[in-house]
Amino acid sequence: MDITELPVEGYERVARCRDEATGLHAIIAVHDTTLGPALGGMRMLPYASEDEALFDVKRLSKGMTYKSAVAQTGLGGGKSVIIGEPAELKSPALFQAMGRFVDSFGGKYITAEDMNIGIADLEEVAKSTKHVTGLSRASGGSGNPSPYTARGVVMGMRAVLEEAFGSDSFDGRSILIQGVGAVGGTMATMLKERGARIIVCDLNEKRARDLATEHGFEVVPDKGHHALEVDVYAPCARGAGVNDQTIGELRCKAIAGCANNVLLEERHGDELKKMGILYAPDYVINAGGIINVSIEVGPGGYDEPKALERIDRIYDNLKEVFAISREEGISTHEAADRLAERRLEQARAKA
Structure with missing residues (x-):
């Protein structure tokens, strides 16, 4: 597994991961952790280029900082993207490798579900890192956001x-x-x-x-x-x-x-x-989704009534x-x- 730092002004850390054994090509962007660890979903798309993926993950990561700040989740903003066609590349080994990449951030980035990523995929990620939210209820998570x-x-x-x-x-x-x-x-x-x-x-x-x-x-x-x-x-x-x-x-x-x-x-x-x-x-x-999963990492763990009350504050x-x-x-x-x-x-x- 090859992890390369990508210096990006205004972001705390942006890194790329290439793993030949599993075909993983991914980027994680942590924008700001002033309010807490950066929480943001993982998405998988067949981006036309790495530059397109980097553009997307930067926008999404900054958006997560602002989203968490306005929603007062007590968390910062980050995001991850996997480059590739889901139907062709998805495998347990790939998501376990992604888990190792997430873990390399030492808890500064916590991942969750996003486009083309489901709970089953996150369960594989969780085999390599504890920094995952939105797992199944059976695994102690809050389930589908x-x-x-x-x-x-x-x-x-x-x-x-x-x-x-x-x-x-x-x-x-x-x-x-x-x-x-x-x-x-x-x-x-x-x-x-x-x-x-x-x-x-x-x-x-x-x-x-x-x-x-x-x-x-x-x-x-x-x-x-x-x-x-x-x-x-x-x-x-x-x-x-x-x-x-x-x-x-x-x-x-x-x-x-x-x-x-x-x-x-x-x-x-x-x-x-x-x-x-x-x-x-x-x-x-x-x-609403990020508010819900943020409750998982708060004191006492997931509490649905507490999550719903906070989600309704979006109004x-x-x-x-x-x-x-x-x-x-x-x-x-x-x-x-x-x-x-x-x-x-x-x-x-x-x-």
Whole structure:
């Protein structure tokens, strides 16, 4: 196993791992541990290049620092990515090697589930390191974080509806969910139960059709979905969906989903403000999963009622973000960053 340091300004540690025996090619980025060890999920994708993977892991890692700061988890921000096609490369040996890579950070980085990584994969990682969260209930963990992420987004949407429409009622509100996997699909059913009109789409058209048939949702093609006129657009797949090509075509009143890094660039948050589209910063509204697994590493171990109570505070965090945005005349994206930075500075001042 070959571990190479990758100096990146503004990050505490970034390293690459290559392991010929298992085919592992991975990067771990620890952004900031001011508030505690860096907790962040592991994802596996067939990135076109290592540079693309590094770009992704850096953005995600910094986002985790801010997410944990706003959610007050008592943890810092980090992330890991494995480069490769999951269907071709996944193996127990690969994830055990990944566990050794995680362990090389000496507890500064704690991993969890993310895109294309399941509990079974993390169980293999845990054979080589104790710095893993989100394991099965049988293993003493909190299990799949997806329902908790979905719950947090729904709680956050209440604040979005109040800000955009003056009421937190979901009755009759049109919500477009793009990406109906573990989190997006759960959100869709939860929102329908609250009276919302649900429209779904997915790159996997069959998955969207099957879910729509089962629950009575409307379904639209994934291509061009962002241009649909709806009350709330909920991106729940990969990030960067709000970019120069799509932003001018948006016809929603608000954006609130579980995807990470919804904005390709920070300036797109400013443009949304000018357009009168309310944006719920992704790392604030989608923090439910990380809040849930953070309880595992806290005093006394996992406690679901405690986790749910903290997840429901996402509503309050978004209300605070929206208040900062109004009072300071800045975009909600910048307001969220300011809230996170204030909490980080408060912690540094006490150190």
